[in-house]
Amino acid sequence: MEPVTESAPVRPEDIAALRRFNRYFTRRIGALDDHYLGQDRPLGEARLLFEIGDGASLRELRARLALDAGYLSRMAKALEAQGLVRLTVPPHDTRLRLIELTAAGRAEVEEQHRRADALATGLLTTLTAPQRTELTHALATTQRLLRLAAITVAPVDGAAEDARACLDAYAADIDARFPEGFDKTDLVRPEEVTGEAGAFFVAYEEGRPVACGALRTLEPGVGEIRHVWVHPDARRLGLARRILTELELAAAAHDFAVVRLDTHATLTEAQAMYRACGYTEIPAYVDHVYASHWFEKRLAGAR
Amino acid sequence: MEPVTESAPVRPEDIAALRRFNRYFTRRIGALDDHYLGQDRPLGEARLLFEIGDGASLRELRARLALDAGYLSRMAKALEAQGLVRLTVPPHDTRLRLIELTAAGRAEVEEQHRRADALATGLLTTLTAPQRTELTHALATTQRLLRLAAITVAPVDGAAEDARACLDAYAADIDARFPEGFDKTDLVRPEEVTGEAGAFFVAYEEGRPVACGALRTLEPGVGEIRHVWVHPDARRLGLARRILTELELAAAAHDFAVVRLDTHATLTEAQAMYRACGYTEIPAYVDHVYASHWFEKRLAGAR
DNA sequence: ATATTTCTTTGACTTTAGTCAAAGGAGTCG
DNA sequence: CGACTCCTTTGACTAAAGTCAAAGAAATAT
Structure with missing residues (x-):
């Protein structure tokens, strides 16, 4: 069986709007974000650090970030060598490796958050209060519909x-x-x-x-x-x-x-x-x- | 002199909304885009090809894409070797190099466009017609306000x-x-x-x-x-x-x-x-x- | 005309990102 | 117990991305 939904043809202006937005957004905002977030650190490491959160297994992270096992293993080691994470073996399954942030790692992630917040704040300050509210609503609508579309x-x-x-x-x-x-x-x-x-x-x-x-x-x-x-x-x-x-x-x-x-x-x-x-x-x-x-x-x- | 605008403090929920959106969008949509657009070609080359449009000087492109001069020079040569672009010397200033798409290059860019259109269409088909319209409006509002914010x-x-x-x-x-x-x-x-x-x-x-x-x-x-x-x-x-x-x-x-x-x-x-x-x-x-x-x-x- | 600046090219690198396969230790299932 | 699977590590690569500096040719400024 295949999906049974039938739908009206997609209007070119809707395609164009999405593509225009996509282009604008990735060029202007997305790029900025990556650049500031990473700072001194390779993007891969920065992202990994960010995804660890309150601890996870390498296995989980590998699935979530779609990384090669070897690549991830090495990045984890690199972060460990920098004192940002701790790698431990869970007693219930010693094949696994748990990775969790050290105090230094947590500080680094918080610095990432601060930078991202500062970036967002910097953008928003030039808008008036009603414009900010309007933007927040528009973002929520956009995200809701994009999510729905991706389901x-x-x-x-x-x-x-x-x-x-x-x-x-x-x-x-x-x-x-x-x-x-x-x-x-x-x-x-x-x-x-x-x-x-x-x-x-x-x-x-x-x-x-x-x-x-x-x-x-x-x-x-x-x-x-x-x-x-x-x-x-x-x-x-x-x-x-x-x-x-x-x-x-x-x-x-x-x-x-x-x-x-x-x-x-x-x-x-x-x-x-x-x-x-x-x-x-x-x-x-x-x-x-x-x-x-x-x-x-x-x-x-x-x- | 500094800018004189005074503005209300940015509300945390607006910052959070922007960051949430940013994260969602770059992860889900932006990444997809890059991946599909490039296909066989290194992303750098694909982007360059895309930016050439109806012709430009290397100087312009260097500024627009913030590329290293040497890096750009080599990419341009690589594209020329593949028959996708033509490099010419403008008579009014022979230091410059103009880069323009050949027929093959134009075909390739059009293929990129087709793929991006297909991607957008694929996303939009699952939405109903009113939802698509709503999305288009929300995208337009978002983009307008983000542009305004960045000015x-x-x-x-x-x-x-x-x-x-x-x-x-x-x-x-x-x-x-x-x-x-x-x-x-x-x-x-x-x-x-x-x-x-x-x-x-x-x-x-x-x-x-x-x-x-x-x-x-x-x-x-x-x-x-x-x-x-x-x-x-x-x-x-x-x-x-x-x-x-x-x-x-x-x-x-x-x-x-x-x-x-x-x-x-x-x-x-x-x-x-x-x-x-x-x-x-x-x-x-x-x-x-x-x-x-x-x-x-x-x-x-x-x- | 001379000095300075602009733009591109080239050589020589480094780092990041990623892939693939082999290997070995640990679980799991029959 | 043995076969099989799972998860990680390691070695050995490759390609892409990017950096830096030197050099040469052309324009521009003085």
Whole structure:
């Protein structure tokens, strides 16, 4: 299966705007940043130092920064020789190396932060207070949409690791949020969301699953949307809506004429979203302890 | 003399927003771009190729890209050996080298453009049409404010080269725009905008003068603001307003209780700006052929 | 016309960044 | 226990990026 999203052709002016911005930004700001941040230190080392944070294993850093093992090993050694980091062997797995900042290393990172702050401050001082606020809003919007754009939604098997991870997180979320708790046996079973029976989608941001949604057969011709969940870090991006769209497309492809779903009374934003997406409230079609509102949408595109 | 702008302290949340964005953008988008753009070619060469455009001298490129002379010379030779550029000697100064793209070089640059377009398109396809529009607006706002933030306004001598360049551009602008034309002898004389008599400000973007404004003594205690001009490429950023603010601060520092200015009937945006900045329309205080509206502002901060 | 400056080229380097493969010690799984 | 996998280290490279200084040819300033 491939992604099922269909979308309008991208307008040239939007492409041009993005490219113009990209060019301006990398030339003017990004370059500055790298230059000031590194100062005396090679950029690679500076970046590594920065990424260590409160300690990490070389293995993690290698994955995160996409570095060659040998290259990283040597950089770590170089930083150790400069007294900026400490390399230790974790007792639970002596193959690994933990790397953490020494006091000197922490001072260096803080100096990096100070410089970056000074750079940002220098830029902002020339703006008036309302302009700064406007900029902050525009940056937030830009970042939100770029993040959303970089997230891909793909159909996955309900039994796949990513799917289970999302469902577990979903269950834990619900369980923590509602006094009724959440009974894990109430989750969809993999076979309910596979092939003819239904569908399961996972959204990925930089390779990590950050949202999911399930579609299963409620009765012939009627689908049920369940477990629409978004990782806390990825909320307020408009991701739930995208998952919903995918699920509806899948529902149409499964020849469902109608999809239904239920939601909890306290999730008012979710309810607002469903309404905005064309759902109408209906009487209870099923009884879950944690459900208190039921919605339905008639699908136009069923074949 | 130093810049006279006084401004509110920068709020930490604005600094944080800018840094967060910077980090996200350079990591996610900027990096991608470089990687795809270069492809088989060293990044340095790819960038150089891109910057040549419709031809340039090595001297220009050296300044623009901040490259070492030797390094650039060698890269140019490498590109020439690959048949992508042609190096010629301009007749008017045989020390210089002009570099221009050959057909093959142009094809290569176009390929770069295509790849960058494809990259941008790929990002944008996952967004809905309204989201794309929203992104484009947010990008435009961000870029406008970042540009504005990166522009510095400095007092310069009225006889300085940059000042004269701005005034010449101003005069040419007016001359082209109004049927009455513009008589250059009507420009302020350097001594009118120096020291006790007045002030002259030039705004710089990446080292180039992009706007100016003059303050001169009209009569004791009364200043006159003249020649507020913004380069066509730097309009709609809010730069005129910034120049105006600088001029008013200078006027206050010169103990002017009042500043006046005149403007042409057709410059309705300018008039709106003056009104928004606290100017009120007054009867003619002087007669320039091209003036048809006169404004005045009483300054609070005169010492 | 002479001195000074400007611009490019060349030689001789160094540093940074990165790759690849071999090797060896530690876990893990059957 | 043995095979296999994982993680790091080390050696041996290469390519890219960049620096510095000397030198030569042309323009420009005095």
